[in-house]
Amino acid sequence: MRIGIYGYGNLGKGVALSVRQNADLELAAIFTRRPPEQLKQQNPELPFVSASEINNWKDRIDVLVICGGSATDLPGMTPALAEHFHVIDSFDTHANIPAHFDAVDTAARAGGRLGLISAGWDPGVFSLMRTYAGAFLPDGCVNTFWGRGVSQGHSDAVRRIDGVLDARQYTLPVPAALEAVRSGDAPELTTRQRHTRECFVVAAEGADRARIEHEIVTMPNYFDEYDTTVHFITAEEMARDHAALPHGGFVIRTGRTGAQHEHRHVMELRLQLDSNPEFTASVLTACARAVWRMAAQGRTGCITMLDIPPALLSPLPAEELRAHLL
Amino acid sequence: MRIGIYGYGNLGKGVALSVRQNADLELAAIFTRRPPEQLKQQNPELPFVSASEINNWKDRIDVLVICGGSATDLPGMTPALAEHFHVIDSFDTHANIPAHFDAVDTAARAGGRLGLISAGWDPGVFSLMRTYAGAFLPDGCVNTFWGRGVSQGHSDAVRRIDGVLDARQYTLPVPAALEAVRSGDAPELTTRQRHTRECFVVAAEGADRARIEHEIVTMPNYFDEYDTTVHFITAEEMARDHAALPHGGFVIRTGRTGAQHEHRHVMELRLQLDSNPEFTASVLTACARAVWRMAAQGRTGCITMLDIPPALLSPLPAEELRAHLL
Numbered sequence: 078m079r080i081g082i083y084g085y086g087n088l089g090k091g092v093a094l095s096v097r098q099n100a101d102l103e104l105a106a107i108f109t110r111r112p113p114e115q116l117k118q119q120n121p122e123l124p125f126v127s128a129s130e131i132n133n134w135k136d137r138i139d140v141l142v143i144c145g146g147s148a149t150d151l152p153g154m155t156p157a158l159a160e161h162f163h164v165i166d167s168f169d170t171h172a173n174i175p176a177h178f179d180a181v182d183t184a185a186r187a188g189g190r191l192g193l194i195s196a197g198w199d200p201g202v203f204s205l206m207r208t209y210a211g212a213f214l215p216d217g218c219v220n221t222f223w224g225r226g227v228s229q230g231h232s233d234a235v236r237r238i239d240g241v242l243d244a245r246q247y248t249l250p251v252p253a254a255l256e257a258v259r260s261g262d263a264p265e266l267t268t269r270q271r272h273t274r275e276c277f278v279v280a281a282e283g284a285d286r287a288r289i290e291h292e293i294v295t296m297p298n299y300f301d302e303y304d305t306t307v308h309f310i311t312a313e314e315m316a317r318d319h320a321a322l323p324h325g326g327f328v329i330r331t332g333r334t335g336a337q338h339e340h341r342h343v344m345e346l347r348l349q350l351d352s353n354p355e356f357t358a359s360v361l362t363a364c365a366r367a368v369w370r371m372a373a374q375g376r377t378g379c380i381t382m383l384d385i386p387p388a389l390l391s392p393l394p395a396e397e398l399r400a401h402l403l
Numbered sequence: 404m405r406i407g408i409y410g411y412g413n414l415g416k417g418v419a420l421s422v423r424q425n426a427d428l429e430l431a432a433i434f435t436r437r438p439p440e441q442l443k444q445q446n447p448e449l450p451f452v453s454a455s456e457i458n459n460w461k462d463r464i465d466v467l468v469i470c471g472g473s474a475t476d477l478p479g480m481t482p483a484l485a486e487h488f489h490v491i492d493s494f495d496t497h498a499n500i501p502a503h504f505d506a507v508d509t510a511a512r513a514g515g516r517l518g519l520i521s522a523g524w525d526p527g528v529f530s531l532m533r534t535y536a537g538a539f540l541p542d543g544c545v546n547t548f549w550g551r552g553v554s555q556g557h558s559d560a561v562r563r564i565d566g567v568l569d570a571r572q573y574t575l576p577v578p579a580a581l582e583a584v585r586s587g588d589a590p591e592l593t594t595r596q597r598h599t600r601e602c603f604v605v606a607a608e609g610a611d612r613a614r615i616e617h618e619i620v621t622m623p624n625y626f627d628e629y630d631t632t633v634h635f636i637t638a639e640e641m642a643r644d645h646a647a648l649p650h651g652g653f654v655i656r657t658g659r660t661g662a663q664h665e666h667r668h669v670m671e672l673r674l675q676l677d678s679n680p681e682f683t684a685s686v687l688t689a690c691a692r693a694v695w696r697m698a699a700q701g702r703t704g705c706i707t708m709l710d711i712p713p714a715l716l717s718p719l720p721a722e723e724l725r726a727h728l729l
Contacts, residue, residue, distance in 0.1 A: 094662060098541045175726050195729055202539065202670075204729045205713055211728065212689040212716035213528065213682070215424045321666075334685055336420060340647075340677035344528075347673070351666035356539070359660055363538040381714075383724055387531055388709040390538035398709055400501050402537065403521055403530045 078369050079105040080362070081138035083128065083158065085116065087322070088167065089144035091358025093123060099362060101392050105138055135161055140365040140372075142166075144358075147173075156180040159379075160188035163372045165364050167197040167357055174200070182379035191372040192379045196364045197357040198348055199223070201382055203328050206346040208383055210330035214342055217332025220258045222250035222271065226324025226353060234299045235276055238292050240284030243312065245319040247275045250327065261331035261341045267302075274305040277319055279312050324353035363390045404695050405431040406688070407464035409454065409484065411442065413648070414493065415470035417684025419449060425688060427718050431464055461487055466691040466698075468492075470684075473499075482506040485705075486514035489698045491690050493523040493683055500526070508705035517698040518705045522690045523683040524674055525549070527708055529654050532672040534709055536656035540668055543658020546584045548576035550598065552650025552679060560625045561602055564618050566610030569638065571645040573601045576653065587657035587667045593628075600631040603645055605638050650679035689716045 080102050082089045089107065096104045106126045109116060113125035126134070141162040145151050147170045155166045159181050168177050174195055185192040195201065199221070207219050228246050235244035254271050257264045276293055280286055290307045294300055310318075325348040334340045350356040364382065367389040371380070388398055406428050408415045415433065422430045432452045435442060439451035452460070467488040471477050473496045481492045485507050494503050500521055511518040521527065525547070533545050554572050561570035580597050583590045602619055606612055616633045620626055636644075651674040660666045676682040690708065693715040697706070714724055 091660070094660060098660070171729070174729055175722065178725055200729045202535070205535065206672075207728045208713045208717055208724060209528070209531070212692075212713075212718070213686050215685075215689075215718065325669075334417070334420060334424070334678060334681040340681050342677060342682050343651075343673070343675040345673040345675075346532075347669070347671040349669040349671075351668060352660060355660040355666050356668050359541075360539050363541075366538075381725060381729055383714040383721075383729065384712045386710045386712050387534045387538075388707075391534055392538070392541070395709075396501065398534060399504055399707060402533045403497070403500055403526045403707055403709065 078102050078366065079137060079139045080365055081105055081134065081141040081162070082107045082144060083131070083141055083154070084144035084150070085109045085111070085125070086144060087354035088358055088361075089142075091352070091355040092142050092144060092361055094355065095359045095362040098359075099366070099392060102362065102365065106134060108134075131158075132161065138162055140165065140369050142361050142365055144361075152177060152180070155192065155194065156184040159185040159190055159192040161190070163191045163368050165193045165196055165361055165368055167201075167361060168195045169197060169200055171200065178379050178381070186378045189377055191368055191376050193364055193368050193381065193385075194379060195381050196361050198324075198350070198353075198360060199326070201357075201360055202348065203326070203346070205382055206328040206344070207330070210328070210332075210344045214330055214332025214334075214344065216334070216338065217330055217342075219328065219330040220266075221326065221328050222255060222258075223326040224248040224250050224272065224324070226326070226350070227319075227322050229322075231274065231276075231299055234296060235278060235293055238289055240281045240289055241278055242281055243279040243315050245277045245315065247277075249273045249275060255327065255329075258329050258331070259343055259345065261333075261343060269303055272303060274300060274303045276305060276307045277310050277315065278307060279315050280309055321351065322353045323349075323351050325349040366390060366392065404428050404692065405463060405465045406691055407431055407460065407467040407488070408433045408470060409457070409467055409480070410470035410476070411435045411437070411451070412470060413680035414684055414687075415468075417678070417681040418468050418470060418687055420681065421685045421688040424685075425692070425718060428688065428692065432460060434460075457484075458487065464488055466491065466695050468687050468691055470687075478503060478506070481518065481520065482510040485511040485516055485518040487516070489517045489694050491519045491522055491687055491694055493527075493687060494521045495523060495526055497526065504705050504707070512704045515703055517694055517702050519690055519694050519707065519711075520705060521707055522687050524650075524676070524679075524686060525652070527683075527686055528674065529652070529672070531708055532654040532670070533656070536654070536658075536670045540656055540658025540660075540670065542660070542664065543656055543668075545654065545656040546592075547652065547654050548581060548584075548597065549652040550574040550576050550650070552652070552676070553645075553648050555648075557600065557602075557625055560622060561604060561619055564615055566607045566615055567604055568607050569605040569641050571603045571641065573603075575599045575601060581653065581655075584655050584657070585669055585671065587659075587669060595629055598629060600626060600629045602631060602633045603636050603641065604633060605641050606635055647677065648679045649675075649677050651675040692716060692718065 108128040143166040181192040231246035434454040469492040507518040557572035
C-alpha cells in the first residue's frame, strides 16, 4: 500500500516515522510547499516532492494523508484533494465537523474516492470510546478530561502577549473531578472544576511580569474560566524541560442497569502520550490501511473512524485476530 | 426491531432488562425450555414462549440473542439457530472460537442469515481495545488483567470439594503488576505475579477446614499457579456480602514511536462492572442493533464485534454522532 503525505510539519513527520513501523505500508511521496531539494538535504532518505506536482501522482498513491492545520489548511485542502485521491485528515474543529464532512463527501463522491476526516485521538480514539460506551451503557453519562498535556492553541495565545518571548501551556484534569465522575453520580461540574491550566513563560528582559500574568489569567475564552498558574522560567529551562508535546486524557462513562437501576458500571479509557503529533500520526497511518481496504470494497464519499470496522485497521489477518486478540 | 431471547438465565434476564433501555428495540419473545406458564406467573409482563415453538417465529423475530453456556449449549445451539435467524451469542471459550466461528459461518451462509459470536466484554469490549491499540501502537505490547470480580468457573470448582456448602471466588489483579505494565517496560510477569485469588467458603458443620483450604490452594489449573487466600464464612455472610456478580479489569497497551523509539504511549481501558451478566447483556443488545443493520445491508455469514463499524451499535443517527460524539 503506497502512502502519500501532504504537508511536512510535526504531524507529517510523525506519519513518515509511523509508516516505517508497518511492514505492509510504503512511503511513496511527501508533498511539500517548501523547496523539496532543501528538505532532501536534511533527510536524504525521504521522498520529498513539490506539492505543485501532486496531480502527476494519481496513479502512484493509494492513500494520501493530509497533514495540515484545521483552521486554514484542511477546509479547502481536503475537499480539493478528495476528488483525486483517497484521503485522510485530522480535522479537529469540533463545531465545523458537519460542514467539513459534507464538503469532503461531495468532492469524494464526484471523484469516486473515499475520504476519512477527523482521525486522531480527539476527535478519533476518544470518539470511538464515547460511541461504544454510549451504546453499551445507554442509561448513563459520559465525561471527557484532557491532560496533562500541551495545548498548542493556548501556548500560541500566551506568546502573542507583549513581552512574552516563549510560552508553553499545559492543561490538567482536576483529580477531584475525575474521582467524582468515576464515582458515577453524574455530578454537574463547571469548567473551572474540571481542568486547571499551567503556563511556563519566558519573559523579555525588563518586561512587567505582573502585567503579563494578569493578561494571561484574565484572557477571555482561553483562561478566564479556569484557575491558571503562571511560572516565569528562562529560555534554557524552556528548551530543557518543555521541548516535548505530551498529551492525553480520559473518557469516562458511567451507567446503570438492573430492574431498579441498582447496578453501576464504569467504562474508562485513558491515553498517556509522550508525543501528541506522533500518536496522532500513528492513528492516521492505521486509518490509511482501513481506507484503502474500504475503497477496495467500493466505498466512496466521506467517513469517520466511527464507520470503520476495527478489524480493517489491523495489519493482522481476520483469522489471526479471532484466534489471538478476540 | 424485534428481539428474541433464547434462554432465560442470568444473561437472558439481563437482555430482557436491557431491551427496555433502548427505545428502538422491542422484546418479542423469550424462548425457554422450562414451562412458559410457570415463568409467566412470576413475570406476567414478559413474553415467554416454549423453545419448542421457535420455528414458528421466523417471521416475527428480527434478531435472536442466544443466552446459553459456552461449554455445552452454544456449540450446538448457535449454528442450529443461525440457519433460521440472525443470531448473537457470547461464546467465550477463547481456544474454541475459530471452530465455533466456522460452524456458525457455514450455517448462517446456508440460511442467508448473519451471526455474531463472542459478544460481551471479554471476548468483546476488551477484544476491541486489543485490536485498536495494536493497530495504533504497532511497536508495543498488550496486557489484560481481570478483576476484582467473581469467576463462576472457579467458584463452581470450589463448591465441588467435599465439605463445601457454598463458595465464591474473586480474581484480583496484583497492583504492582498493573503498575509495572503501565510503566511500559514490557515486564515478563508470571501467572502468580499477575493475579491473586480469594475464596469465600461456607463449610459444612464439622468439616475439616484445613483440608478444604489445602485442596483449594493446590487445585491444578484452577489455583496451584496463584497465591490464593481462603476465608471461611457463614451462609448468612455469603448471602449478605457475596450475592452480586461484579467483574471488570484492564487492557493496557504500551508502545513507542519516534526516530529513536524515544516516545512512550499508554492506552488503557478499564471496566468496573457491578453486574457481569447485566453488562454483558447490555453489550449483546447493542450488538443486536448492529446485526440487524448489517443484515439489512445484505451481510451474511459469521462476524465478531471486530467487524462492526461502531456507528452501527449506536441508537443515534450518523449525523448526530458526528455532531456530538466525534
